[in-house]
Amino acid sequence: MRALLDVEALSRGYGSLVALDRIDLRIGEGERHALIGPNGAGKTTLLDLVAGATRPDGGRIRVAGRDITRLGPARRARLGVGRIHQRPAIWPSLSTLDNIAVAGARRRGGFRRTLPAARELLTSLALPDVAAAQLSHGQRRQLEIAMALAGRPRLLLLDEPAAGLSAVEFAQLSAVLDDLSRTVTVLLVEHRLDLVYAFADRVTVLRDGRRVLTGTPDEIRTSSVVRSAYAEAVS
Ligand SMILES: Nc1ncnc2c1ncn2[C@@H]1O[C@H](COP(=O)(O)OP(=O)(O)O)[C@@H](O)[C@H]1O
Ligand SMILES: [Mg+2]
Known part of the structure; x- marks a missing residue:
């Protein structure tokens, strides 16, 4: 292997x-x-x-x-190389979707270009598109994973x-x-x-x-x- x-x-x-x-x-x-x-x-x-x-x-x-x-x-x-931390690191004032898209854009460039993939991740994880501050701890965890995946690690x-x-x-x-x-x-x-x-x-x-x-x-x-x-x- x-x-x-x-x-x-x-x-x-x-x-x-x-x-x-x-x-x-x-x-x-x-x-x-x-x-x-x-x-x-x-x-x-x-x-x-x-x-x-x-x-x-x-x-x-x-x-x-x-x-x-x-x-x-x-x-x-x-x-x-993508990661999630021991304590979730998200942008609380941004929406769930924008968190994912911004994270993807940081890695791959172009917020608009990463939006479709971000939407797909949001749907597949069944996360609500609300301000990230409103998410439960477990949802934040899932959001962080989606953010890491948006960079296609x-x-x-x-x-x-x-x-x-x-x-x-x-x-x-x-x-x-x-x-x-x-x-x-x-x-x-x-x-x-x-x-x-x-x-x-x-x-x-x-x-x-x-x-x-x-x-x-x-x-x-x-x-x-x-x-x-x-x-x-x-x-
Ligand atoms: N920034 C740091 N400064 C000093 N000691 C640290 C630091 N980070 C980790 N350590 C020490 O290194 C050891 C390993 O820590 P860590 O990698 O966090 O362990 P684990 O994640 O397995 O609990 C521990 O003894 C911890 O106290
Ligand atoms: Mg540890």
């Missing part, structure tokens, strides 16, 4: 703290890969490094064979999209993720293991900045190593 994302010996520290310690990770084109692990494991740090929000102390990041390690976040976005980075969702919103989010095209490779950080196991082709477990294991959901579910690594997160 061709690697769409290839992370090699990636490290990042904050002062004396080693947040990520020589992480290797290869994700195939079209793969749905989940990243799990206790709080502070380095999951968001890894997404930040791939998106270009922060720079590594060492290591290399390639997307579709291209070394992007030294590129800024805007260049990476144009090369197809090859790689979509999702940081805890299910956090704080109601049961109904969680079901909607699961459906949205399920419906994602396989033209998009996904790296999903998520604490809800039911979502992770249903969605992911493969799962990587991080702990204390190190990769504990990568495997299929079945391998992860039954791994005693993972159980002990994860015990602290649920206790």
Whole structure:
């Protein structure tokens, strides 16, 4: 399988703290890969490094064979790296449709040109076209995903999209993720293991900045190593 994302010996520290310690990770084109692990494991740090929000102390990041390690976040976005953050980032005073169209235009240029695609996304996610400030937390999550998709990413980075969702919103989010095209490779950080196991082709477990294991959901579910690594997160 061709690697769409290839992370090699990636490290990042904050002062004396080693947040990520020589992480290797290869994700195939079209793969749905989940990243799990206790709080502070380095999951968001890894997404930040791939998106270009922060720079590594060492290591290399390639997307579709291209070394992007030294590129800024805007260049990476144009090369197809899209993300949603741990806290939703939307424009509250703009309408749902305009949020999607503006996000698409930032990546692909031309607000008017991106409007039809934005409308399609709005319809497929069944989001109401109101001022974004009026959306529920779960709808904002879906809006953020639509905004990322409007840029037509090859790689979509999702940081805890299910956090704080109601049961109904969680079901909607699961459906949205399920419906994602396989033209998009996904790296999903998520604490809800039911979502992770249903969605992911493969799962990587991080702990204390190190990769504990990568495997299929079945391998992860039954791994005693993972159980002990994860015990602290649920206790
Ligand atoms: N900007 C920062 N400054 C200092 N320490 C940070 C910063 N961001 C993250 N960290 C630390 O790096 C470690 C990994 O954090 P993070 O990647 O957010 O973990 P996770 O997303 O898995 O919960 C944690 O110990 C966290 O406190
Ligand atoms: Mg995090």
